[in-house]
Amino acid sequence: MRGTTRTRRPVRAPWRRTALAATLATVLLASLAGCGLTSGSPLADDVGPGSIGQGLPLKGAQLTVTSKNFSENIVLGQIMGLAFKAAGAEVLDRTDIQGSIGARAAITSGSADAMYEYTGTAWITYMGHDKPLPDPAAQWRAVAEADRANGVTWLAPASLNNTYALALNQANERRYRTRTLSDVARLSRTRPQAVTLCVESEFAARDDGLSGMARAYGMNVPAKRVQKMDGGIIYTQVSGGNSCTYGEVFTTDGRIKAMDLVVMDDDKRFFPNYNAAPEINSKAIAKYPAIKDVLDPITAKLTNDVARELNAEVDVRGRDPRDVAKRWLVEEGFITKG
Template sequence: MSRRGALKLFSAAAAGAALTGCGLSSGSSVPLSVRPGSIKPVPELEGVPLTVGSKDFTEQIVLAYIAEFALVAAGADVRDLSNITGSASARNALVSKQIDVVWEYTGSSWISYNGKTDPIPDAIAQYEAVRKLDIEQNGVTWFAPSLNSDNTYALALNRENADRLGVHTLSDLKRLGQEKPDELSFCLESEFASRNDGMPGVAETYGFAVDPGRVETLNTGTIYTATATGKACNFGEVFTTDGRIQALDLKVLEDDKKFFPRYNLAVTVRVDMLEKYPQLEDVFQPISDRLNNQELLDLNAGVDVDGRDPADVARDWMVKQGFVTL
């Protein structure tokens, strides 16, 4: 399932991230320099060659640079291989030792990489389950979880419509459908509109009907603007850490029955890598502890709304948090 590929792509391809006949290239140097801050040099990581990868959308690219700056401060010899096209390609790059470190989402591995059809609603239980599964079956381990960062699906509407319709949770859509069925109009991606873990499942779980005549199938970027104007639809499919939610002042409906899978962040490496360098946990856990949905919204908005380079956004955040210095 290409759920993550649906997010807005960062338009400039990172150097060295192109696919070739022999696989991924060796990567490029870290684009900006940093010095240690609260992340101090780690003797065991001094000069250790580590390649950081990412998928090909804004949040992943920013997170890759955050990881790179952290590892540089710790003393590693870091290469940048961010912006790998497609979630499966990024995962394969990790397993095949073309990259060593990548931020990952619990839901992506559970559903997309491991083919599980029943997500676990509790974030901790989902993290532990996917970690155990990946260790046993794929030689990949997870650490430094950020359980307050959940980039999952949601439905949103503009503030005017939220006030006018009086909806705050997905459960409110059942009442709205009974009282004002014409107001249940949706802007969705084609995949989300038809998948069981998308709109059909939402409607079944929350007990409302979706009229195909009131569904507009659009691409991701258009959904945000269409939802903000409220002309093509009242409700739009969004991702919960997308910076455009904040920029367009959209109201995200609470998933009060916890239908959508958890997409919590954690760092993934091969099992042998963490066994050899357990110090990586100490480097990354403080970063994960600072990340949450609001921080990710701000980071993503810096790129997608303000038009800044993701490396600059990542470094500024790391400096602000005190993890590195200039």
């Protein structure tokens, strides 16, 4: 079934599981892989080569793309499918699969050929590691090397990194002039009354959330100045700037752009890296090596700013993920309309 517009659930902390949870996930993957995941619909859009796909290097290929069921990943899946189509492939659209485990199972079983996955998710959830690697390139290399044994090939990653951050509105940014989490920590020590935080309960309780961030940066925010609330409410509260100076956000959320929020740089690289990268069934890329040449230039253009804009198109303006993906690819010159 074609990916549909729905409220985005960002890539988030529950995926950072223990080795035991990863073992259970492996059992689920094996179970799902045996179920014959074959639903989907042909991608019939009339598109042609632009800067990618010249000479139709994928002509004759039959490729299935998949994604998880939140807006960003659906859009990335549509981008991938349209790129393959423009390069000459016949494409089956199996985006919008419930959860990480189902989408991963589609790739490892070969019932789907390609998707955009996140490096932190693979390293912690699928491979069972407790601690992420702080350097994003090292994280990607470790994932790519480990996943070869699983019949999965990772192509070059995007700078798009959907992880935790703190943000504030424009008025408070002008007032406090903070740009990094180190700046926020300094403000919390010199003007403690200026720093109030709005966070989700889970973020407040996690060691890789509020408490770990506070230790890493020497941030002094008493419990009475921390408000716990639903993630959606945080964005509106930060935008208003009255209840909380800073709020927990996800770095590629479309509401950041829509509400004109300023994201603080994680200058000590405390939060795990969740860089998006194409995850390809190894048999598929061995058969169709041109997949790499088609996707690499597109992935290189996927930044946090691009993701925020594309996500806002879906989640704020209510547009269809495939239409959003196609318009971006055409505007960037990657593909042409037929």
